Amino acid sequence: MHELPQQLANGLxxxxxxxxxxxxxxxxxxxxxLINFAHGEIFMVGGFGALTVYLILPAGxxxxxxxxxxxxxxxxxxxxxxxxxxxxxxxxxxxAPRLAPLITAIGLSIVLQQLVWQWYPxxxxxxxxxxxxxxALSLLGADLQPGGIFLLVAAPIxxxxxxxxxxxxxxxxxxxxTAQDPDTAKLMxxxxxxxxxxxxxxxxxxxxxxxxxxxLHNGQVSFRMGFLLGLKAFTAAVLGGIGNIYGAMxxxxxxxxxxxxxxxxxxxxxxxxxxxxGSWKDVWAFSLLIIVLLVRPQGLLxxxxxxxx
Amino acid sequence: xxxxxxxxxxxxxxTGALTLTACGSRDDKGGGGDKGDSKTKVVIGVDSPTSGDxxxxxxxxxxxxxxxxxxxxxxxxxPGVEFVTQPLDDQAQPNVGQQNAAKxxxxxxxxxxxxxxxxxxxQVMQKPFTDAKLTQVSPANTGTELTQGPNWKAGDKKRPFxxxxxxxxxxQVQGAxxxxxxxxxxxxxxxxxxxxxxxxxxxxxxxxxxxxxKLGGKIVGEDHVVPxxxxxxxxxxxxxxxxAKALYYGGEYPAAGPLSQQLKDAIKIPLMGGDxxxxxxxxxxxxxxxxxxxxxxxxPVEQLxxxxxFIDDYKAAGYKEDYEAYGGGTYDAxxxxxxxxxxxxxxxxxxxxxxLRPKVLDAMSKVKFDGVTGPVSFDEYGDTTxxxxxxxxxxxxxxxxxxxxxxxx
Numbered sequence: 204m205h206e207l208p209q210q211l212a213n214g215l216x217x218x219x220x221x222x223x224x225x226x227x228x229x230x231x232x233x234x235x236x237l238i239n240f241a242h243g244e245i246f247m248v249g250g251f252g253a254l255t256v257y258l259i260l261p262a263g264x265x266x267x268x269x270x271x272x273x274x275x276x277x278x279x280x281x282x283x284x285x286x287x288x289x290x291x292x293x294x295x296x297x298x299a300p301r302l303a304p305l306i307t308a309i310g311l312s313i314v315l316q317q318l319v320w321q322w323y324p325x326x327x328x329x330x331x332x333x334x335x336x337x338x339a340l341s342l343l344g345a346d347l348q349p350g351g352i353f354l355l356v357a358a359p360i361x362x363x364x365x366x367x368x369x370x371x372x373x374x375x376x377x378x379x380x381t382a383q384d385p386d387t388a389k390l391m392x393x394x395x396x397x398x399x400x401x402x403x404x405x406x407x408x409x410x411x412x413x414x415x416x417x418x419l420h421n422g423q424v425s426f427r428m429g430f431l432l433g434l435k436a437f438t439a440a441v442l443g444g445i446g447n448i449y450g451a452m453x454x455x456x457x458x459x460x461x462x463x464x465x466x467x468x469x470x471x472x473x474x475x476x477x478x479x480x481g482s483w484k485d486v487w488a489f490s491l492l493i494i495v496l497l498v499r500p501q502g503l504l505x506x507x508x509x510x511x512x
Numbered sequence: 513x514x515x516x517x518x519x520x521x522x523x524x525x526x527t528g529a530l531t532l533t534a535c536g537s538r539d540d541k542g543g544g545g546d547k548g549d550s551k552t553k554v555v556i557g558v559d560s561p562t563s564g565d566x567x568x569x570x571x572x573x574x575x576x577x578x579x580x581x582x583x584x585x586x587x588x589x590x591p592g593v594e595f596v597t598q599p600l601d602d603q604a605q606p607n608v609g610q611q612n613a614a615k616x617x618x619x620x621x622x623x624x625x626x627x628x629x630x631x632x633x634x635q636v637m638q639k640p641f642t643d644a645k646l647t648q649v650s651p652a653n654t655g656t657e658l659t660q661g662p663n664w665k666a667g668d669k670k671r672p673f674x675x676x677x678x679x680x681x682x683x684q685v686q687g688a689x690x691x692x693x694x695x696x697x698x699x700x701x702x703x704x705x706x707x708x709x710x711x712x713x714x715x716x717x718x719x720x721x722x723x724x725x726k727l728g729g730k731i732v733g734e735d736h737v738v739p740x741x742x743x744x745x746x747x748x749x750x751x752x753x754x755x756a757k758a759l760y761y762g763g764e765y766p767a768a769g770p771l772s773q774q775l776k777d778a779i780k781i782p783l784m785g786g787d788x789x790x791x792x793x794x795x796x797x798x799x800x801x802x803x804x805x806x807x808x809x810x811x812p813v814e815q816l817x818x819x820x821x822f823i824d825d826y827k828a829a830g831y832k833e834d835y836e837a838y839g840g841g842t843y844d845a846x847x848x849x850x851x852x853x854x855x856x857x858x859x860x861x862x863x864x865x866x867x868l869r870p871k872v873l874d875a876m877s878k879v880k881f882d883g884v885t886g887p888v889s890f891d892e893y894g895d896t897t898x899x900x901x902x903x904x905x906x907x908x909x910x911x912x913x914x915x916x917x918x919x920x921x
Binding site for chain 1: 563565734735741742746747750770778793797798
């Protein structure tokens with residue numbers, strides 16, 4: 204078990220990324236009860252937006268100085284795509300049966316993938332992403348790579364900022380009101396359309412931060428990266444209690460750590476040699492999801508909502 | 513409103529109809545290809561992934577096949593026959609490969625198919641092609657069971673599909689060659705084994721393991737990865753604590769690139785793989801590739817006299833993409849089909865036979881020529897008789913050939 208600190212660090216880095224993406228699922232679901240399956244692709248275009256910023260910066264520009272600009276560039280692209288999707292794909296379907304926007308989301312996800320595949324230069328295969336130079340940081344028995352440190356720093360900062368926004372600002376409180384009861388919120392003078400767009404935009408901005416972290420951590424981005432990660436992040440959102448922003452981050456961290464520990468240790472349990480390792484980690488992660496949902500159907504931090512399924 | 517939706521509907525229908533007509537007329541033009549001159553147009557289908565992760569390899573295959581066809585036309589290799597390639601993209605997906613196979617079979621002008629890249633796609637193509645007596649030659653498939661049947665390990669070799677040939681050697685040869693090179697030349701006796709659970713990767717890892725343990729080496733741990741993942745840190749942590757001196761990975765470069773980099777972030781041991789990682793893209797996706805090892809089929813094309821002409825011609829033809837790992841093998845695979853057509857035409861008194869497909873298939877066993885990668889001919893299973901293998905290592909950011917040998921199991 205001497206590798207435990209390292210495995211925990213691996214899991215937390217992965218989980219921080221899941222959590223950042225999961226915010227997008229949870230915010231949109233909390234307000235319009237829509238599972239935005241295109242959110243994985245919002246994450247993906249954010250990565251390509253950040254990459255574009257890096258590529259058009261003059262040579263010799265240090266990556267450290269470029270990162271804030273890359274995050275900004277990724278956010279601009281992600282938010283633009285997400286708000287456009289809300290305006291043209293989801294708003295016309297508001298009030299339609301719930302399956303219609305769900306199918307739209309899946310369609311939109313395929314469209315976004317294919318657009319990047321078709322039009323972004325050299326995106327038909329994995330595209331190299333700039334990586335931070337520098338040695339790993341040794342901390343409490345774990346070696347942390349610069350890309351991982353970025354995620355471990357970015358996630359809590361983002362969460363604090365989001366918590367402040369939702370609880371302290373006027374728009375944030377409007378958001379909570381809309382989530383609780385959209386009709387009453389409207390009667391109280393809240394512009395719910397604007398609130399919904401804001402929810403999409405915030406989710407997209409967080410996805411862009413996650414995408415920059417993904418690129419820095421793994422050294423590449425690809426047009427397909429949103430699919431698997433989107434699915435995992437959605438799982439994290441459900442695990443933490445969909446609709447709850449802190450739950451999304453907690454769910455992400457739990458899922459990430461569960462995957463790392465399953466990879467690391469299941470095979471060492473006597474008799475379980477066949478069921479451990481990288482190929483089975485998803486099975487264990489989803490088993491955990493099922494168990495949590497059996498005990499707490501509303502998720503780790505979710506509140507029980509009686510009138511909505 | 514009613515009028516508007518009617519308008520949209522009409523527009524959609526008209527557009528659809530026009531598109532279909534456009535397709536139809538293009539096909540017709542292809543059929544009327546033998547206009548003035550009396551040359552018969554013969555189509556060689558090419559199936560490879562020209563988009564997606566593996567497109568670097570796939571585009572090299574497409575271009576090299578095209579080059580072979582053009583060379584045959586220029587030299588008038590088969591009098592009275594003009595060769596045309598028809599490339600299709602299989603996106604490295606078996607279901608797309610299946611559709612491509614159906615397309616090739618239904619086009620009667622297609623008399624042979626070069627490809628695919630992936631063994632898992634070959635598996636879905638073999639039966640339809642054999643039923644249609646359509647010859648298929650893969651430059652890249654290394655899955656042993658493709659030619660020797662599912663029970664080859666037990667010594668019960670049986671050729672399952674008569675229309676399938678390949679110019680690449682099998683995983684059996686490649687994995688064993690890698691094990692021997694790592695153990696005897698590199699003196700590495702402890703290896704962590706990993707694969708991506710696909711036909712190619714798992715087969716390669718299995719044959720590596722068999723030979724490596726037979727030689728006296730020790731497999732200190734085994735694991736499998738999901739090929740779409742890019743974060744392998746949890747597995748790498750296990751490798752670090754296993755005492756392994758190298759990691760052998762059965763799989764392809766999109767996952768192997770990040771895996772190798774994350775491996776070296778944690779521990780300074782090399783990653784070794786098969787021809788699936790022997791690509792320039794492995795180096796662009798992996799900033800710490802230095803010292804990594806790979807095996808590939810054939811001698812490096814750059815070192816063969818027979819290949820000089822291929823490389824010069826390829827450059828002269830001005831293809832945008834590199835010929836990559838399978839360029840030479842693809843050229844030979846295409847040329848094998850061209851030679852088979854030549855034999856079939858010669859047997860028919862110099863005229864193109866009406867039923868070219870079965871005639872070409874019959875002629876395949878008689879094909880024998882000196883190709884880009886060495887002498888090309890096929891044994892009773894459809895395998896190449898050339899078992900030349902080469903080990904490569906990354907040096908100064910480039911793949912450098914280290915050792916070549918005609919491997920005998």
